[in-house]
Amino acid sequence: MRDHLKAFLLYLKLNRHVSPHTVRAYESDITQFLAWVAADRQRKLSTLTPADLDLTSVRRHLADLNRAGQARSSVARKLSALRTFVKYLRREELMEHDPTAMAVAPRRDQTIPTHLSEPEMARLIEMPSTADPLGRRDRAILELFYASGLRLSELVGIDLEDLNLPGRMVRVMGKGGKQRLLPFNQSALVALRAWLADRAAILASRSRRAVAVRRAPVKRPKAVDPLFVNARGTRLSGRSVDRMLRRYVAQCSTRMGISPHALRHSFATHLLQRGADLRAIQELLGHARLSTTQRYTHVNAAQLIEVYRKSHPRASAVAGDRPASPVDPARPGFITPKPAKSE
DSSP: OOOHHHHHHHHHHTTTTHHHHHHHHHHHHHHHHHHHHHHHTOOOGGOOGGOOOOOHHHHHHHHHHHTTOOHHHHHHHHHHHHHHHHHHHTTTTTTOOTTTOOOOOOOOOOOOOOOHHHHHHHHTOOOOOOHHHHHHHHHHHHHHHHHHHHOHHHHHTBBBBGGGGGTEEEEEOOOOOOOOOOOOHHHHHHHHHHEEEEEEEHHHHHHHHHHOOOOOOOOOOOOOOBSBBBBBBBBBBBHHHHHHHHEEEEHHHHOOOOHHHEEEEEEHHHHHHTTTTHHHHHHTTTOHHHHHGGGOOOOOHHHHHHHHHHHSSSTTSGGGOSSSSSOOTTSSTTOOOOOOOOO
């Protein structure tokens, strides 16, 4: 099975053109299942064959994941990976029947994406100090995150040639190798121009140090010119950006769970609240399906209460009908009602 798994991962990379991150996720999920089957049958993983993958094993593995407290979305993802692997094995005529066909994926929880309110977002963007180069870099990162709704991988993958300052556009590589052009606003333009001057100074200093220590000519790979670099002049990693954001969030807010993706959620939520078309938001976010974008159609409770107070004939006339203070679902303590079960 290990050889079949290696061939499957190569197939994903070369034929399906999936990202390296997706390939690693498939490898992790399927390896976990194969290791579980080997332990359950008290055999070595190297002795497993496609015939050992049956419906009973699939169902018992999913039940174990549920008992272990795995999130429903994680269990559904693991089953989806296994289904893709089985489909590949059947395509290669290594299996006759599909043991995953009768396995039922758990219903995904309908949750509201974590996001910041507009005042919170404005406060976060103001946190980096503009007195030093790295602070100006962090300010440019936060501005571009919020201005264009980027994924973390898209932001750190931007090269200098992808940036069109006069047109205020940036080209990014999204999921599945799909490129898209995104606009950004004037405040992001100002922050980017300030950072580009600092970036040039950092790279110039790096070049001088490299010349000083160079002793023999070295064949170099094709040059890349990342937009965001660290103090050493190399491309900024996603992990570094994540740590940077969490540090600023800790300084200006008591909110927990604010990741780079939460800025993307904030971008989409604020556009929708201000009347943007859902189809346009889908294009900006690079979602393949509109159903993914529809997660942002939740109604802000404060806006809902305000509309009710202004619109209902007796809401303003009867003092008792007016709520003392609106509730914002972006704030801690807001309890999201569970979706009603379908009959």
